[in-house]
Amino acid sequence: MKLSEAAQLVSLKLPSGTRTDRRLGRCRTIEDVRQAAKRRLPRSIFDYVDGGADEEQSLRNNVEAFGRYRYLPKALSDVRSPDISGTVLGRKTAAPLGFAPTGYTRMISPLGEPAVARAAAAAGIPYTLSTMASTSLENLASSPGVSTEDLWFQLYVWKDRALTMDLVRRAEQSGYRVLEVAVDTAVSGNRVRDARNGLTIPPALTLGSILDIGRKPNYWASMLASPVLEFANVSDGAGGGYTIENISRQFDPAVNWDDLERLRDAWPGKLVIKGPIGDVDAKRAQALGIDGVHLSNHGGRQLDRCVAPVDLVRSVRAAVGDGFGVLVDSGVRHGSDIATALALGADACFVGRPYLWGLVAGGQDGVEHVAELLLSQFRRTLQLLGMTSVDELREAGPGILLPPTA
Numbered sequence: 001m002k003l004s005e006a007a008q009l010v011s012l013k014l015p016s017g018t019r020t021d022r023r024l025g026r027c028r029t030i031e032d033v034r035q036a037a038k039r040r041l042p043r044s045i046f047d048y049v050d051g052g053a054d055e056e057q058s059l060r061n062n063v064e065a066f067g068r069y070r071y072l073p074k075a076l077s078d079v080r081s082p083d084i085s086g087t088v089l090g091r092k093t094a095a096p097l098g099f100a101p102t103g104y105t106r107m108i109s110p111l112g113e114p115a116v117a118r119a120a121a122a123a124g125i126p127y128t129l130s131t132m133a134s135t136s137l138e139n140l141a142s143s144p145g146v147s148t149e150d151l152w153f154q155l156y157v158w159k160d161r162a163l164t165m166d167l168v169r170r171a172e173q174s175g176y177r178v179l180e181v182a183v184d185t186a187v188s189g190n191r192v193r194d195a196r197n198g199l200t201i202p203p204a205l206t207l208g209s210i211l212d213i214g215r216k217p218n219y220w221a222s223m224l225a226s227p228v229l230e231f232a233n234v235s236d237g238a239g240g241g242y243t244i245e246n247i248s249r250q251f252d253p254a255v256n257w258d259d260l261e262r263l264r265d266a267w268p269g270k271l272v273i274k275g276p277i278g279d280v281d282a283k284r285a286q287a288l289g290i291d292g293v294h295l296s297n298h299g300g301r302q303l304d305r306c307v308a309p310v311d312l313v314r315s316v317r318a319a320v321g322d323g324f325g326v327l328v329d330s331g332v333r334h335g336s337d338i339a340t341a342l343a344l345g346a347d348a349c350f351v352g353r354p355y356l357w358g359l360v361a362g363g364q365d366g367v368e369h370v371a372e373l374l375l376s377q378f379r380r381t382l383q384l385l386g387m388t389s390v391d392e393l394r395e396a397g398p399g400i401l402l403p404p405t406a
């Protein structure tokens with residue numbers, strides 16, 4: 001072959017876009033985004049996000065549980081333009097997806113909660129701010145590009161009930177649409193990786209972290225240049241106050257159904273409980289006037305050897321009937337996981353770690369990239385299943401699934 005002929009076969013593509021665009025362009029799966037985040041974060045911070053409790057059996061099983069279901073598609077439907085919009089607690093969303101609460105996001109990236117909430121607003125899906133956030137609920141609600149219609153607030157019930165009720169009042173005044181009460185955190189889970197890494201929150205400069213500065217200078221430079229990290233919803237405003245140890249001692253192991261009744265009385269909007277909730281507890285919540293359950297084992301960060309939330313969906317839906325919110329998270333890593341959860345009876349899936357990895361990989365664009373990945377995978381799965389819409393998938397129900405094989 002002559003050189004001129006060979007040259008025609010080679011098309012040399014020069015890199016285009018910013019470095020972030022190129023990095024995100026290489027991320028074709030959520031695992032790619034995770035690896036991109038891993039390369040950019042100090043080990044202890046990566047592990048804080050990535051890790052689970054004790055032997056991490058819940059953590060692994062959450063992902064594996066989705067993969068145990070198998071599809072039986074419907075043949076020969078016209079799926080040219082599938083409608084992937086969803087309805088979550090009475091509100092139309094661009095897709096049956098939301099971002100779950102994750103504490104202390106500014107420790108992971110200085111862009112923090114506002115960048116995630118803006119990405120959620122851009123994608124037309126809800127974002128849940130944690131009690132343990134590093135941005136206060138008032139500041140987030142008034143951030144440009146954030147829509148309060150899609151803002152939820154996740155509450156931990158504190159020993160100090162006056163402080164708890166004050167958080168509820170502040171969330172209402174700031175326009176949050178949904179209050180989500182975590183019921184899986186009577187005590188905090190045993191995160192072995194964090195203990196081994198000597199992670200403190202806020203991060204302290206130890207010999208290890210000083211050595212790490214050499215390895216991840218960009219992370220440390222951005223942290224040192226940003227405002228002091230704090231648990232902004234409960235801080236004294238001067239960067240003082242709570243650390244992860246003393247804050248988690250404020251969670252009340254005595255919290256019970258009476259507290260939930262009081263919260264129901266105090267909160268006029270939609271109220272959801274979040275945890276590994278079975279059919280009996282879901283029915284009890286429904287009887288109390290709660291609007292839905294967010295089935296979650298905290299991404300494997302609390303009770304180890306806990307049932308995978310996706311495996312609870314079918315029996316919970318059967319117990320509560322239609323019209324009651326059933327949301328699920330823990331282990332969603334692909335759009336087909338959303339399809340599985342919806343066929344089982346969920347209204348929507350939520351993700352935690354994936355958007356945090358996206359935030360590290362590419363800021364707000366990285367979070368949007370994660371939403372786009374999950375939703376394009378979901379759209380294709382819907383089409384290959386022969387389903388024209390989320391509603392049709394919900395109606396088809398578990399009939400399009402073969403039960404877990406394990």
Ligand SMILES: Cc1cc2nc3c(=O)[nH]c(=O)nc-3n(C[C@H](O)[C@H](O)[C@H](O)COP(=O)(O)O)c2cc1C
Pocket residue numbers: 048049050062100101102103130131132133154182274296297298299300301329330331332350351352353354
């Ligand atoms: C770093 C991190 C912090 C979290 N912080 C909270 C929190 O403050 N409140 C809460 O209810 N859940 C918290 N979660 C759990 C998430 O809301 C969600 O249930 C979990 O991440 C879903 O699993 P996934 O990460 O596999 O998607 C946290 C999860 C992670 C990864």
